[in-house]
Amino acid sequence: MENAIEIKELTKYYGSLLAVDHVNFEVKDKEIFGLLGPNGAGKTTTIRMICGMLRPASGTAVVAGFDVAQKPQEVKRRIGLVPDISNLFGELSARVNLEFMGKLYGLDKKTRRERIDQVLELFQLKDRQNDLVKYYSKGMHRRLTIAAALIHQPEILVMDEPTSGLDAQTARLVREIIVDLNKEGRTVLLTTHQIEEADRLAQRVGIIDRGRLIALDTPEQIKKSTEGIRALEIEILNGTDQQRWIPIISKAEGVDNVFLAEGKIRILSKDLAQTIPTVINLVDKQGGKIENISVAQPTLEDAFISLTGKSIREEPASKEAYLKARLTRGGLR
Amino acid sequence: MKRLTLLMHSVWIAENDLRQSFKSVRHVVWSLLFPIFMMLTFSFRYGATGLDVEFIKTFLIPGIVGMTAMFGSINETMSIVWDKSLGVFDRILAAPVSSTSIIVGKTMSGAVMGVISALVLLIIGTTLFGVSFANISAVLLIVLLASFSFTGIGTIISGLASEPREAMMLSNLLRFPMMFLGGVFFSVEAMPMPLPYVARAMPLTYATEALRAIQIGNTAIVFVDAIVLLVYTVGTILLGSQILMKIMTR
Numbered sequence: 001m002e003n004a005i006e007i008k009e010l011t012k013y014y015g016s017l018l019a020v021d022h023v024n025f026e027v028k029d030k031e032i033f034g035l036l037g038p039n040g041a042g043k044t045t046t047i048r049m050i051c052g053m054l055r056p057a058s059g060t061a062v063v064a065g066f067d068v069a070q071k072p073q074e075v076k077r078r079i080g081l082v083p084d085i086s087n088l089f090g091e092l093s094a095r096v097n098l099e100f101m102g103k104l105y106g107l108d109k110k111t112r113r114e115r116i117d118q119v120l121e122l123f124q125l126k127d128r129q130n131d132l133v134k135y136y137s138k139g140m141h142r143r144l145t146i147a148a149a150l151i152h153q154p155e156i157l158v159m160d161e162p163t164s165g166l167d168a169q170t171a172r173l174v175r176e177i178i179v180d181l182n183k184e185g186r187t188v189l190l191t192t193h194q195i196e197e198a199d200r201l202a203q204r205v206g207i208i209d210r211g212r213l214i215a216l217d218t219p220e221q222i223k224k225s226t227e228g229i230r231a232l233e234i235e236i237l238n239g240t241d242q243q244r245w246i247p248i249i250s251k252a253e254g255v256d257n258v259f260l261a262e263g264k265i266r267i268l269s270k271d272l273a274q275t276i277p278t279v280i281n282l283v284d285k286q287g288g289k290i291e292n293i294s295v296a297q298p299t300l301e302d303a304f305i306s307l308t309g310k311s312i313r314e315e316p317a318s319k320e321a322y323l324k325a326r327l328t329r330g331g332l333r
Numbered sequence: 334m335k336r337l338t339l340l341m342h343s344v345w346i347a348e349n350d351l352r353q354s355f356k357s358v359r360h361v362v363w364s365l366l367f368p369i370f371m372m373l374t375f376s377f378r379y380g381a382t383g384l385d386v387e388f389i390k391t392f393l394i395p396g397i398v399g400m401t402a403m404f405g406s407i408n409e410t411m412s413i414v415w416d417k418s419l420g421v422f423d424r425i426l427a428a429p430v431s432s433t434s435i436i437v438g439k440t441m442s443g444a445v446m447g448v449i450s451a452l453v454l455l456i457i458g459t460t461l462f463g464v465s466f467a468n469i470s471a472v473l474l475i476v477l478l479a480s481f482s483f484t485g486i487g488t489i490i491s492g493l494a495s496e497p498r499e500a501m502m503l504s505n506l507l508r509f510p511m512m513f514l515g516g517v518f519f520s521v522e523a524m525p526m527p528l529p530y531v532a533r534a535m536p537l538t539y540a541t542e543a544l545r546a547i548q549i550g551n552t553a554i555v556f557v558d559a560i561v562l563l564v565y566t567v568g569t570i571l572l573g574s575q576i577l578m579k580i581m582t583r
Contacts, residue, residue, distance in 0.1 A: 053426045076429040083427075087420035091353040103345045104428040106338070132356075148424075 003062075004029045004156050004187035005050060010059035012045050012211075019045045021211040022059065027156075027204075032178065032188040034202030036195065036304070042211040043191035044084065047158050050189070051081050064155060077105065080149035084161040084191075086141035090134030094125055094144050097133060098151055105152035112151075119147040123177075139170035146177060157181060159190040163197060175201060195301040205300070209308045222303045229256065229306050231298050232267040232276065236283060237291040248286055252278045257305045264292075268302055339437075342430045346438025350412050351445060364408055368401040368454050375518055376462070386462060394458035395544035396517035398451045398472075399479055403511060403537055405450030406480045407504050410443040410487025413577070414500040417491075432581045436574045440484050447480025448473070471547045471555055478562035479540035485569025486536075492576030516541040536565040 005027035012020040020042040027033040035043050048054040050061050052072035061068040064078040088097045095116060102112035120126045123143040128136070133144065142162075149157060162178065163171035178201055182188050192198050198205050199219045207215040207222070215222050236245055242265055249267060250258045254275040257268040269275040272295060283290055354360055375397075376389050416422040425435055455472070458464045466472045486507060494500035513519070514528060515537030521529050532538045543558035 051427055053423065073429040073431070076427060079427070081427040083420060083423060085420050087424045089349065089353055089421055090419075091356045092349075096352065100345065100349050101424070101428065104342065104425065104430050106429070 002029060003027065004031075004064060005033075005189060006060075006062045007046075007050065008060050010046065010049055010061060011057045012042075012049060012054065013057050019211050020049070020056075023208070023211070023213045025206045025213060025216055027187060027189050030182070030185055030187055031203045032182050032190065032201050034198035034205045035189065035191040035208055036193070036198040036202075036205050036300075037191075037208035038193055041193075041208045043193075043208055044160055045211075046208070047081075047160055047189065047191060051079055051158055052076055077152070078155050080152065080154035080157045082146050082149045082157065082159040082162055084164055086138075086145045088133045088141065088144060088148065091132060093130045093132055094120065094136075094147075095129045097144070098148060101148045101151045107152060115151050115153070119150055123147045139166060139173070142166060142170065142174060143177075146174070150181075154186070156187045156189065159188065161192060162190055163192075163194070195299065195304060199300045207304060207307060214307050215303070219300050223298045223300060225303065228270050229268050229298060229302060230270070230272045231296040231302050232269065232272055232279070233261075233264045233292075233294050233296045234267065234279065234283075234290055235264050235292040237289040245283070245286075245288065249279055249282065252282050254278055259305065261299075261301065266296070266302070268306055339431055339434050342434035343437035343441060346425065346430075346435060347441035347445065350409065350439065350442035353412070354409060354442075354446060364404065365401075365450060365453055368397055368404060368450075369457060371400070371518075372397045372454065372458065390458075390462050390464045391545060391548050392520075393518070394455075394462060394464045395548065396515075396541045397458065398455050398476065399537055399540035399544055400512055400515070400517045401454040402447040402451035402476050402480045402540065403483045403508060403515075406443045406447030406483035407487040407490070407508060409446035410439065410484055410491050411497070411500055411504065412442070413439055413488065413491035414494050414497050417580075418496050426581060432578050435581065436488075436577050439488065439577075440481070440570060440573075443484030443487055444477065444480040447483055448476050451476045451480070466544075466547055467550055468547055472544060475540060475543045475547065475555070475559060475562065478559060478566055479536060482536040482562055482565035482569055485566060485571075485573045488573030489569060489576060492573060492580060511535045511537045514538075536562055539565075 003026040007026070008024050010020055010023045011018070023042070023046060035046065037043050045054065049056045050063060050068065052068045052075050055069075063075040066074040066078075068075050089100070092100070098116045098119065099112060102115060107115065117126075120129050123146065125140065125144060125147065128140065133141070136144065146159075146162075159178070163174050166174065175197070178188055178190065190201065202219065204217065205215075205219050205222060206213050215225065217225065236242060242260055242263065245265055246258055246260065249255060249265065252275070254269050254271050255267055256270060259266055267275065267279065276293070280290060280293075372393065375393055379389055379393060413422070416425075455464070487504065490500055490503045490507070494503055514524070514532045515535045516532060517537065521532045521538055521542075524532060539558040539561045543555045543562070546554035546558070
């Protein structure tokens with residue numbers, strides 16, 4: 001099997017709102033595929049359709065050779081879903097939660113016991129296996145959520161924002177787990193709004209925005225596809241509030257995009273030779289002093305911005321985007 | 334084999350729900366304290382107005398037992414709306430479980446909770462006031478049918494409500510009028526017009542009437558009320574299932 005997941009022209013409406021707009025992509029067997037996009041872009045809706053939890057308005061999704069619309073149960077048996085929120089039963093212990101999931105996936109008693117021991121060990125939860133899940137920390141919740149998705153040893157792991165809201169240490173641990181699971185031979189489809197995460201983990205990335213897939217390739221190729229775009233990083237002295245320079249610099253001639261990245265002002269331009277002196281002059285005129293200026297390698301975030309014209313860090317601001325985010329992320333309504 | 338799997342999924346879903354409900358001791362105690370409190374309060378009230386223990390045994394306790402089945406079942410079905418809002422419903426939806434199994438499982442847990450709660454109150458009533466039922470199987474049948482019909486009502490509410498607070502408000506909108514008009518504390522016949530008609534639209538009225546009729550051995554009334562409760566059960570569960578099915582297969 002070459003492709004673990006194949007989706008064609010997948011479309012979903014929420015009322016009159018087009019949440020997923022004729023999306024096409026395939027996830028190759030045993031690869032890590034990242035679906036990258038801002039909140040409300042349609043990532044969760046797309047994976048819910050892939051997992052057979054939402055019915056598409058049109059289009060098809062084939063998972064492990066089974067059409068989701070025709071054989072949803074076969075698809076569900078082969079997928080382990082890690083949702084963006086920990087949706088375990090808080091009033092029950094980790095062991096009982098895993099026991100319940102094992103039953104739903106049709107595991108017999110002996111297999112259940114073995115697998116539960118195995119995943120509890122793997123995710124270092126054995127010591128707390130009999131504690132009620134509601135008393136778990138965020139990191140433990142996340143590990144248990146992944147453990148629950150692995151109880152039936154699925155060939156495909158679908159993870160929605162796997163490190164969202166986690167502290168740096170736990171996020172790193174979760175990323176290591178994802179890589180290990182992939183090395184074991186599992187296909188991983190993950191959604192993320194973190195460019196670094198997609199860049200670091202995914203072998204291929206699909207960029208989704210406003211329900212449309214706007215780029216699909218390896219992170220390197222996507223970065224290359226923005227050829228012609230150059231990135232410039234500047235730091236302005238005494239500029240504790242670097243943010244205030246963004247609207248000023250954005251007006252300079254030759255500047256395509258400007259945003260803050262890791263505390264530095266990042267400028268995208270097609271013609272750095274012209275842009276550099278213009279920006280220096282502008283900052284000087286406005287009373288600022290450039291402390292550091294350097295030409296930088298294009299990143300996936302640069303690619304995202306040049307493709308969508310906006311930063312992925314933006315939260316949905318419009319009523320429509322809010323509604324869409326609520327519909328896709330808030331579970332069943 | 335397929336049917337057995339469907340049934341087992343339902344049993345596990347019901348077991349999981351009940352396990353959660355019983356895990357929280359406070360949840361169980363609070364849900365039972367209310368009918369116990371009502372039973373004791375109205376016993377004193379009736380005692381103070383000169384009504385004897387016989388009235389409490391034959392009128393109040395059967396009514397309280399029916400009311401407790403209502404509270405137990407509807408409370409339990411509120412788990413659906415909590416599951417929806419906390420995303421745990423998604424966990425079940427992502428598993429290879431049919432929508433029918435989910436609905437049957439949720440209905441089973443609601444009905445079982447209704448029956449257990451009612452039986453606890455029956456035991457307390459028997460211990461405190463010496464209530465005796467001539468036909469305990471008939472009591473169980475009525476309590477079971479009533480619990481199923483209340484579960485159906487709870488499922489409709491949980492399916493329609495978008496969040497727990499809305500579900501609680503909707504359920505109170507139905508439970509409290511039912512409690513006061515369903516013949517638990519006051520006889521339906523003694524109510525001014527048009528309240529008896531309103532009362533006759535409520536399943537609790539038939540449950541309390543049947544439980545009282547069992548005590549005096551009036552089989553005809555028990556039979557008719559059982560049929561009405563069965564119709565309620567089928568109607569509400571079908572409607573509740575339709576609503577849930579629509580949510581699950583969006």
